Amino acid sequence: xxxxxxxxxxxxxxxxxxxxxxxxxxxxxxxxxxxxxEPGAGLQLxxxxxxxxxxxxxQRLTVLLNKKDKHLSLRIADTxxxxxxxxxxxxxxxxxxxxxxTGTRLQVFP
Amino acid sequence: xxxxxxxxxxxxxxxxxxxxxxxxxxxxxxTTMFWYRQFPKQSLMLMATSxxxxxxxxxxxxxxxxxxxxxxxxxxxxxxxxxxxxEDSSFYICSARxxxxxxxxxxxxxxxxxVT
Numbered sequence: 001x002x003x004x005x006x007x008x009x010x011x012x013x014x015x016x017x018x019x020x021x022x023x024x025x026x027x028x029x030x031x032x033x034x035x036x037x038e039p040g041a042g043l044q045l046x047x048x049x050x051x052x053x054x055x056x057x058x059q060r061l062t063v064l065l066n067k068k069d070k071h072l073s074l075r076i077a078d079t080x081x082x083x084x085x086x087x088x089x090x091x092x093x094x095x096x097x098x099x100x101x102t103g104t105r106l107q108v109f110p
Numbered sequence: 111x112x113x114x115x116x117x118x119x120x121x122x123x124x125x126x127x128x129x130x131x132x133x134x135x136x137x138x139x140x141t142t143m144f145w146y147r148q149f150p151k152q153s154l155m156l157m158a159t160s161x162x163x164x165x166x167x168x169x170x171x172x173x174x175x176x177x178x179x180x181x182x183x184x185x186x187x188x189x190x191x192x193x194x195x196x197e198d199s200s201f202y203i204c205s206a207r208x209x210x211x212x213x214x215x216x217x218x219x220x221x222x223x224x225v226t
Contacts, residue, residue, distance in 0.1 A: 031213050042116075042203050043154075043217040088153065098144075098205075098215060100153045 004091055004101035011107045018079045020104045022072040022089035029091040032065060033098070034074045037086045046074070046087075076106075084108045113137055114206050116218035123194055123225055130190045131221045133204030140206035143187040144215065145179060148201040160187045184209070194225040 003025045012018045024032070030051055035043040049056045049063045049072075056063045062075040072089055089101040113136040123129050133143055141162050146154040158179050160166045166179035176198075178190040187206075191198055201222050205215040 035217075040220070040222070042114075042219040043205075045214065045216070048213070092213065096212065097156060097159065099156075102153050 004089060004099055006087075006089060006101040006104045008102065009105050009107070011109065012079050014079060014081055014108055014110050016079055018074075018076040018083070018106055018108075020074045020076075020087050020089075020106065022074075022101050024070050024072065024089075024091045024099075024101075026091060026093045026099070027067075027070065029093055031092045032063075032072050033090040033092070034061075034063065035088045035090060035100075037088065037103075039085075043088065079106075079108050081108045081110065112208065112214075112216045114204065114216045114218040116202075116204055116221050118221060119219060120222040121224070123223070125195055125225055126193055128190055128192045129194055129223060130188055131202055131204075131223075133187045133189070133206065133218055135185045135206040135208075135216070138206075138216075139184040139209045140187075141184065141209050142207045143181060144205045144207075145177075145187075145189050146203045146205070148203060148220075150201075154203060157189075191223065194223070196225045199223055199225045 005023045033048040034046045037043050047058050060077045064073045086103045086105050088103045090098045115134045117132045143160045145157045148154050157172045158166045158168045160179045160181040162181045168174045181187040203220040205217045
């Protein structure tokens with residue numbers, strides 16, 4: 001079945017880059033997503049990448065996709081304290097449902 | 111654009127009572143809405159997929175008689191937790207898919223349910 005894994009926690013200093021990693025198992029994934037969740041709130045879509053791409057950049061965010069290794073990463077440049085949140089990757093398989101990763105808690109310290 | 115609202119944002123109810131949560135797409139039409147459940151410090155688990163005008167499709171292990179879903183219009187889906195128990199306490203989040211774009215889901219702000 002589908003399985004999406006992330007490391008649980010990442011701590012970075014303000015101004016540094018953050019890299020959040022995600023691995024998935026379903027090779028039929030069409031789109032892969034990154035969502036941000038702040039405490040007590042819903043999910044905010046940050047960016048997504050189609051499975052035939054290997055990179056997408058959007059301002060401070062860079063998504064890298066290694067389809068062979070089924071590995072997805074999100075790089076946040078110049079990380080700010082406002083970036084502290086939980087980040088979820090998700091894949092959309094051929095069932096059109098989103099399968100979420102376990103979530104990575106990013107903590108940014110001054 | 112693409113705003114999804116949920117009501118209420120939080121609710122406390124007694125064991126044995128029923129609670130209804132609404133999910134609305136405010137500025138777009140959604141043929142499909144999804145209901146998720148999230149426990150503290152955990153990921154989102156899909157409970158069911160709700161299609162306008164038809165019966166919801168429930169994920170394995172989700173009791174359809176306990177979690178009643180109705181999607182009566184293109185902008186509204188409701189989740190009713192019947193005969194609630196303390197173990198139903200959780201954060202419930204809905205999402206809606208725009209009729210014109212099947213690859214993007216827009217999420218509501220969530221509803222925190224506490225059953226005492």
